[in-house]
Every structure is written in C-alpha cells, then in structure tokens.
Amino acid sequence: xxLQVYNTLTNKKEEVVPVTPGKITMYLCGPTxxxxxxxGNARPFIVYDIFRRYLKYRGYDVKFVMNVTDIDDKIITKAxxxxxxxxxxxxxxxxAFFEDLEKLGVEPADEYPKATENINEIIALIERxxxxxxxxxxxxxxxxxxxxxxxxxxxxGKNIEELKSGARIxxxxxxxxxxxxxxxxxxxxxEPAWDSPWGKGRPGWHIECSVMSMKxxxxxxxxxxxxxxxxxxxxxNEIAQSEGASGKPFVKYWMHNGFLNIEGEKMSKSLGNFFTxxxxxxxxxxxxxxxxxxxxxxxxxxxxxxxRILESQNALERIITAMQNIDxxxxxxxxxxxxxxxxxxxxxxxxxxxxxxxxxxxxxAGAMSNIFDLVKEANHILSKTSLLREDYIxxxxxxxxxxxxxxxxxxxxxxxxxxxxxSEDSLISILLDVREQLRKEKLWNxxxxxxxKLANLGVEIKDYPDKTIWMKKIKS
RNA sequence: GGCGGCGUAGCCAAGUGGCUAAGGCGGAGGUCUGCAAAAUCUCUAUUCAUCGGUUCGACUCCGAUCGCCGCCUCCA
Numbered sequence: 001x002x003l004q005v006y007n008t009l010t011n012k013k014e015e016v017v018p019v020t021p022g023k024i025t026m027y028l029c030g031p032t033x034x035x036x037x038x039x040g041n042a043r044p045f046i047v048y049d050i051f052r053r054y055l056k057y058r059g060y061d062v063k064f065v066m067n068v069t070d071i072d073d074k075i076i077t078k079a080x081x082x083x084x085x086x087x088x089x090x091x092x093x094x095x096a097f098f099e100d101l102e103k104l105g106v107e108p109a110d111e112y113p114k115a116t117e118n119i120n121e122i123i124a125l126i127e128r129x130x131x132x133x134x135x136x137x138x139x140x141x142x143x144x145x146x147x148x149x150x151x152x153x154x155x156x157g158k159n160i161e162e163l164k165s166g167a168r169i170x171x172x173x174x175x176x177x178x179x180x181x182x183x184x185x186x187x188x189x190x191e192p193a194w195d196s197p198w199g200k201g202r203p204g205w206h207i208e209c210s211v212m213s214m215k216x217x218x219x220x221x222x223x224x225x226x227x228x229x230x231x232x233x234x235x236x237n238e239i240a241q242s243e244g245a246s247g248k249p250f251v252k253y254w255m256h257n258g259f260l261n262i263e264g265e266k267m268s269k270s271l272g273n274f275f276t277x278x279x280x281x282x283x284x285x286x287x288x289x290x291x292x293x294x295x296x297x298x299x300x301x302x303x304x305x306x307x308r309i310l311e312s313q314n315a316l317e318r319i320i321t322a323m324q325n326i327d328x329x330x331x332x333x334x335x336x337x338x339x340x341x342x343x344x345x346x347x348x349x350x351x352x353x354x355x356x357x358x359x360x361x362x363x364x365a366g367a368m369s370n371i372f373d374l375v376k377e378a379n380h381i382l383s384k385t386s387l388l389r390e391d392y393i394x395x396x397x398x399x400x401x402x403x404x405x406x407x408x409x410x411x412x413x414x415x416x417x418x419x420x421x422x423s424e425d426s427l428i429s430i431l432l433d434v435r436e437q438l439r440k441e442k443l444w445n446x447x448x449x450x451x452x453k454l455a456n457l458g459v460e461i462k463d464y465p466d467k468t469i470w471m472k473k474i475k476s
Numbered sequence: 477g478g479c480g481g482c483g484u485a486g487c488c489a490a491g492u493g494g495c496u497a498a499g500g501c502g503g504a505g506g507u508c509u510g511c512a513a514a515a516u517c518u519c520u521a522u523u524c525a526u527c528g529g530u531u532c533g534a535c536u537c538c539g540a541u542c543g544c545c546g547c548c549u550c551c552a
Contacts, residue, residue: 008480011480028552029552030552031552032550032551037552038552040552041551041552042552043552044552045552072550073550074550074551156479156480156547156548157478157479157480158478158479158547158548159478159479205550225552226552227551227552228480228481228546228547228552229546229547229550229551229552230547230551230552231480231546231547232479232547232548233547233548233549234551256552257552258481258482258545258546259545259546259552260552261545261546264544264545265545266545266546266551267552268550268551268552269550269551270550270551295488295489295490295499295500296488296489296490297489297490299481300481300482300489301481301482301544301545301546302488303488307487307488307501308487308488308501310501311487311488311500311501311502312488312500312501314500314501314502315488315499315500315501317514318500318501318514321513321514321515322514322515324514325514325515357490363490363491365488365489365490365499365500366489366490366491366498366499367490368489368490368499368500369489369490369498369499369500370498370499371499372498372499372500373498373499376499379514379515379516380515380516382514382515382516383508383515383516383517384516439510442510444510444511447511448510448511448512451511451512451513452512455512455513460513461512461513462512462513462514463509463511463512463513463514464514465509
C-alpha cells in the first residue's frame with residue numbers, strides 16, 4: 001500500500017505523490033522563542049520528527065525546514081518586563097529550544113531560518129503582494145486584503161461573510177475588512193525595527209512562514225505541518241500570501257496534530273496549565289515521552305498526566321527488557337550467518353504489518369502494537385528451556401528489525417542513557433561484584449540488603465543465571 | 477451561532493460492512509526463581525455513548541439525540 005496522509009485541505013486521506021518523485025519537501029511551523037516550550041508544544045516536534053525520519057527510511061530524499069520566530073509581540077513584551085533587549089530574550093530561548101530538541105532526540109532540521117535573518121525576503125514578498133493589489137498600506141502598516149484572494153477560507157472551511165459576522169473579531173476602523181491581517185507592523189517607540197519602503201517596522205507573524213517555505217523548499221511544497229490551532233488563521237493566511245504572490249498551489253498536504261489536554265483543557269501558555277518539556281525530562285527519559293506520543297494517533301487529542309507517562313514508561317521497559325534479554329542469550333552464540341527461510345518469511349510478515357500501519361497516515365499506535373507482537377514472539381522463545389538454531393535466528397532477526405525501526409522511532413536510547421555517569425557505573429559494578437560473591441556463598445540476607453538498598457536509590461537489579469544487570473528507574 | 481474532530485474494557489488505545497473487536501498499562505491465579513525482578517501460561521468488552529434507518533448482515537455507512545474537545549482572538 002502506498003503512503004497515505006490525512007490532508008486538512010481536502011478533509012480526506014490521500015496518497016502522497018510528491019511534487020518531485022523521490023523527494024519530499026516538508027515544513028513545520030516552529031516556536032516563537034519567548035519562553036521554554038512545554039510538553040504540548042513538544043508533540044509536533046516529536047511526531048513530525050518521527051514522520052520525517054520514517055519518510056527517509058522509506059527511501060525519500062526529505063528536506064525538512066522549521067522556522068524560528070525571533071521577533072514578535074510576545075518577545076517584545078517579555079523583553080520590556082525583564083528590561084533587556086528583545087534580541088537577548090530571543091537568543092536565550094532559541095538556545096534553550098535547540099537544547100531541548102536535542103534532548104528529546106529530535107534530529108536537526110535541514111534549515112532553521114529566523115525571521116530577523118530574512119527581513120529582505122519578507123519585504124520583497126510584501127512588495128510583490130502590494131504590486132498585485134492584494135495588500136495595502138496605511139500609515140506604515142501593511143495589510144493583506146482577504147477579499148481580493150478568492151481562495152480565502154479553503155483550508156479551514158470558513159467563508160469570509162460568516163467570519164465577518166463573528167463577534168470576536170477586533171475591529172480596526174482603518175482596515176478595509178476586519179479580517180485583513182498585518183504583513184508589516186509600523187514600529188512603536190523603543191521597539192526593534194527594520195527599514196522598509198513603508199518606514200521602520202517589523203514583519204507580521206504569518207508572512208515569515210510563506211517566505212521561508214518558498215525560499216528554502218520552493219513555491220509548491222509537499223507537506224506543511226503544525227498544530228491544529230494553526231489552521232485558522234495562520235495557515236489560511238499563509239496560503240493567501242503565498243498563492244497570492246506565486247499564483248501556484250502552496251502546499252500539497254496539510255497535516256495538523258491534535259492537542260495535549262490537561263484536566264480536559266488544552267495545555268497552553270496563556271491558560272498557565274503547562275509543564276515545560278525540560279522539567280518533564282528531568283524526571284522522565286526523552287524516550288518515554290516519545291513512547292507516550294507514539295502510542296496515540298497524532299491527530300487525536302491526548303490527555304496528559306503523570307500516570308499516563310508512567311504507563312508509557314512501563315510499556316517501553318517491556319521492549320527494552322526484551323532487547324536486553326535477547327542480547328544476553330545471543331551474546332555467546334556463534335552461528336553461521338545463513339538465514340532460515342521460514343524465519344525470514346515469518347518476520348517479514350510482522351514487518352510488513354508495521355509498515356502498513358505507518359503508511360496509513362502514520363498510525364504509530366497501531367505500529368507500536370506490531371512492535372509488541374515482535375516482543376511477545378521474542379519473549380516466548382526466551383522462555384523456552386532449550387533453544388533451536390531457528391530460535392536463535394528468530395531472536396537475531398527480531399532484534400535487528402526493532403533496531404531498524406528505531407532509526408525513526410528513537411526510543412531505544414532509553415537503555416543506553418540510563419547508564420550515563422561513569423563514576424556511578426563503576427561504583428555499582430563494584431557493589432554487584434561483592435553481591436555476587438555473597439550469593440555464591442548463599443549469604444542471601446546480605447545480598448538482598450544490597451539489592452533493596454540500591455532499589456531505594458532507584459537502581460533496579462535483575463538476576464540472570466549467568467549475570468546481573470541493572471538500570472535506573474523512576475518509581476511512582 | 478459557524479467550521480472541524482471525538483465518545484471502543486478499570487485506565488490508555490488501534491481497528492474492520494460479515495471468521496475469535498489489536499496492542500499496552502493495571503489487576504487475579506498458575507509456572508519458573510534461594511528470594512526478588514524479568515519472562516511465560518490462563519483469565520480480565522456476548523460488546524464498541526444512546527435511539528432510529530440503510531443492508532441478507534453494522535461497532536464500522538446514513539440521520540437524530542446526549543456528552544466532550546478544538547478553532548472562529550495570540551497559541552503546537
């Protein structure tokens with residue numbers, strides 16, 4: 001089955017046919033850097049990271065761009081509050097953004113263009129829109145005239161007349177239409193500003209994504225993604241700007257992820273009901289957070305709570321433990337590398353189920369169940385008293401395939417990074433050596449005391465016939 | 477009011493017009509183990525919000541009702 005994606009533009013699942021065969025251009029609306037991002041903001045960063053890597057795994061040449069909005073009302077407000085330059089606020093949280101992304105195991109985008117580094121291009125696009133009669137200038141501000149763009153509303157399914165009658169739209173008497181949005185904002189005293197044909201000012205929020213998408217990926221791109229709250233007005237406005245200027249379709253497939261709710265409400269900065277990703281990661285491994293999102297469909301709303309995260313942690317440990325157990329069994333086995341045809345076919349069947357789910361609008365929740373099918377098969381073999389040659393081959397295959405999938409899932413690092421501190425590692429290994437001696441002498445009281453005390457410190461021990469392994473674990 | 481989405485076991489969560497409705501977490505019991513942990517085996521939805529309709533047949537399609545959420549204002 002070919003790769004299918006739910007397209008917000010058509011409200012249907014569609015087969016992905018790239019603009020250029022074999023290549024995928026993908027744009028994700030990035031952060032406004034005025035604060036640390038929260039765990040809800042992390043969702044698109046993680047899920048589209050997984051999708052992008054999956055597309056690469058499937059053989060597409062993927063070019064992925066995410067913008068950084070580094071000039072904006074919120075940044076200015078924060079800068080005033082903290083009595084520092086806006087650029088300092090932006091700089092600080094841009095750095096934090098990259099740090100957190102890396103910790104989340106997100107592969108760097110091909111480009112991270114910043115608004116302030118594309119002012120000339122932004123001005124050029126606004127001029128183009130003015131020339132085409134789609135935008136107009138008032139006292140140093142420039143507005144987009146939505147009535148001039150016939151496709152306005154096609155993404156969000158809204159029409160201009162209905163929107164106009166909506167009570168929540170702020171009326172600015174200078175605008176031709178209340179829905180007209182700003183492309184360029186005249187500078188107020190003390191605000192950061194750039195020279196432009198309309199005087200000193202700064203770009204509106206929507207224009208930068210149009211500029212950067214077209215600049216780095218072309219006038220028509222394959223996938224443009226973001227949270228579902230961006231459908232209107234942000235993405236609607238991007239279409240108006242981009243298609244208004246280029247006359248070409250802006251995006252083939254619009255993808256929108258669902259929200260993270262907390263106690264039934266959307267997690268958001270303005271509601272104040274949020275946890276920053278960096279705080280969550282102090283307590284839970286990034287792989288656990290990825291697992292949490294992987295177990296849900298990206299379009300569904302998700303409730304956040306520590307219980308849910310813990311559930312994901314336990315589920316992830318089932319996979320990790322199986323991988324460790326396979327390693328222990330396979331470690332001393334030397335078998336010639338000739339594959340068993342029956343095994344290969346069986347595993348290929350399980351593999352194709354997984355890929356089928358991923359191809360179906362990135363059904364990661366379904367795909368994860370296929371991973372657990374593999375885990376179950378491996379555990380089943382591991383529990384047998386004596387293993388046949390084909391058992392070893394099956395284990396080897398299962399291990400390889402899960403590792404292969406992890407090239408885009410990014411969850412197996414849980415194991416490795418639970419052992420980060422060298423000094424801690426060596427101390428524990430000494431304790432375990434001692435305990436091993438005690439166990440040989442059947443001094444169970446002492447050996448159990450070591451185990452229990454380590455457990456109190458969050459170091460969990462598992463005894464196997466020929467070795468003992470340990471990992472750090474957070475208990476609820 | 478308009479637009480979009482959702483309601484599947486104790487919890488999380490896939491899914492299909494028709495064989496036994498995935499998987500995970502949690503729970504119960506048995507096995508294994510010095511004890512733990514891990515693992516394994518068995519059990520944990522005669523039923524998919526409610527009510528109608530279409531159909532030989534629907535949880536899956538259509539309509540209505542109830543409930544929940546998002547967007548319509550900055551927002552992932």
